[in-house]
Amino acid sequence: MKKVLPIIFAFFLLAAPVRADYNSAYNDYTYAYGQYRTAYNAYLVSKSTYLTYNTLTSQNDAIEKLRAVLSARDQVMFVYYDLLQEKINATASIPDDYKNTFAGIKQSEKDWLAANQTKIAAAASLDDLNSVSAEFASRYPQMDTETKQIIGTVYAAKEQTLNTQLTDWITSLNAKLAQMRADGQSTTLADRGLLNTKSKLDLFSQKMIEANGVFTTKNSDGIDLFKGQQTYSQANQYLREAAGFLTEIIKSITG
Amino acid sequence: MDIDSQQNRVEIVSPAPTPTGPAAKPKRNLIPLLVAFLAVGTLLIVIVGVSAGITMIERAMQQAALQPSQTVAPAPVVNVTPVSSKYATDSGVLQLRDQLQTISDAIDAVDLIEPQIAPPALDLNLNIKTN
Numbered sequence: 207m208k209k210v211l212p213i214i215f216a217f218f219l220l221a222a223p224v225r226a227d228y229n230s231a232y233n234d235y236t237y238a239y240g241q242y243r244t245a246y247n248a249y250l251v252s253k254s255t256y257l258t259y260n261t262l263t264s265q266n267d268a269i270e271k272l273r274a275v276l277s278a279r280d281q282v283m284f285v286y287y288d289l290l291q292e293k294i295n296a297t298a299s300i301p302d303d304y305k306n307t308f309a310g311i312k313q314s315e316k317d318w319l320a321a322n323q324t325k326i327a328a329a330a331s332l333d334d335l336n337s338v339s340a341e342f343a344s345r346y347p348q349m350d351t352e353t354k355q356i357i358g359t360v361y362a363a364k365e366q367t368l369n370t371q372l373t374d375w376i377t378s379l380n381a382k383l384a385q386m387r388a389d390g391q392s393t394t395l396a397d398r399g400l401l402n403t404k405s406k407l408d409l410f411s412q413k414m415i416e417a418n419g420v421f422t423t424k425n426s427d428g429i430d431l432f433k434g435q436q437t438y439s440q441a442n443q444y445l446r447e448a449a450g451f452l453t454e455i456i457k458s459i460t461g
Numbered sequence: 462m463d464i465d466s467q468q469n470r471v472e473i474v475s476p477a478p479t480p481t482g483p484a485a486k487p488k489r490n491l492i493p494l495l496v497a498f499l500a501v502g503t504l505l506i507v508i509v510g511v512s513a514g515i516t517m518i519e520r521a522m523q524q525a526a527l528q529p530s531q532t533v534a535p536a537p538v539v540n541v542t543p544v545s546s547k548y549a550t551d552s553g554v555l556q557l558r559d560q561l562q563t564i565s566d567a568i569d570a571v572d573l574i575e576p577q578i579a580p581p582a583l584d585l586n587l588n589i590k591t592n
Contacts, residue, residue, distance in 0.1 A: 232577055239581055246584065253589050260591070268589050275587055282581050293578050336588040343585040350580065357578055364571050371564045375557065382553055391546055431580070438573050449565045456558045460549045 231285070231292040238285045242278035249275040265332070272335045276326045279342065280319045283349060287312040290356045299363040299370070311352055318345065347428060354429040358421030361438045365414060368445055369407070372452070376403065379455070386459075399455040406448035413441035 252271035256264040291312055294300050322342060329335045380400075383393045417437035421429055548554050 242581075242583070249587065256589060257591065272587065272589055279583055279587065282583060286581055290578060293575075332589050332591075336590060339587045346583075346585055353580055357575065357580075360575060360578065361573055364573070368564065368568050368571065371567070375560055375564060378560075379557055382548075382551075382557060385553075386546070386548055389547075391548060435573055442568065442571060442573060445568050446565075449561065449568055452561055453565065456554070456561060459546055459551075459554050460558060461546075 228289075228292040228296045231289045235282075235285045235289045238278070238281045242275070242282045245271070245275040245278040269329075269332055269335065272332065272339075273326055273329065276335060276339055276342070277323060280323050280326070284316060284319050286353065287315055290353055293360055294356060294363075297360050297363050299367045300359060304359065308356060315349055315352070350428055354431055354434075355421050357431065358418070358429070358434050361434065362414065362418060362421075365410075365438055365441055365445070368442075369410060369414075372407070372445065372448060376400070376452070379452070395458045396455045399451050399458070403448045403451040403455075406444050406451065410441050410444035410448065413437060413444060417441060 249271045252264070252268045256268035258264075291305075291309060294305055294308060322338060322345075325338045325341070326335065329338055379396075383396055387393055417434055417440075420434040420437055423429060
């Protein structure tokens, strides 16, 4: 019975419908991760005990603790995909096609994780569990790439949204400046400021391309998330500088 | 004979020299005079030197005061000279200003770390193997 309960629990977790909003997904994720950490600590203790005493009792305990932590690890990834799905759903400027594509990827990984869970539940020995664990480790680089690309997409969407807002604003400003010129007002300083702003926005675009390259790399080492964050931060700095020029233009008009 | 010879002996005595020119003055001691002269000279040199030093310091201070003071900022502060424009209070311009402030705030506040969606720290080497 003790062996069956975690399987039933896992089944309900896997079969549970996806929560509609991001906060619920995040709560599920933090709960699952907490369960994993608890199971992981128990696994470390049990493993140490078994390797020290090598008794039948300690072996049985090691099997159950390893089974529990493997199941918890799968569960973390399962809800992590849900979390990322909700994140891109809640982020502006991400096309629906992209969301749908990721939904397909997520479902594929969930199917794989569910199959892995079944193997975990069916494993009868430490060797079986070790084998199932190795399958997860082999699969993980693919999951790591998929999930980090989603994170990169979220960063890019945020920056692109701000860039669009700034560009739209410049369009409105240009209309106002045209009106001022027609009215005989000098717009020399504003025109010069707009040239500087355009230069900064060009640099922003170049940096965005560079950042996108970090998240689509084919490097065997995988995606360097930190480097990607840094590059998007540099792009954001160009947006700040562009906004600074625009603020000066407005001040030159309003005084 | 002896007596005569003694009496007739003429004692030739050379006469004492008699002064012929005016009387010679006694020599004076010049050392105190020399010391006094040197002391006065040294004092004059010191006074001249001190006054020259004071003059030089005063000139240096005047020159330093005349030189422009260094600015703290390496670049001059650029002040945007407000253009006297009737658009200063234009509702469209003021609206643009408010919109830009909102966008600037959003740019400053953007979170590019997103710790909530950071990849979970998972142990990929979960196994129990006995050698």
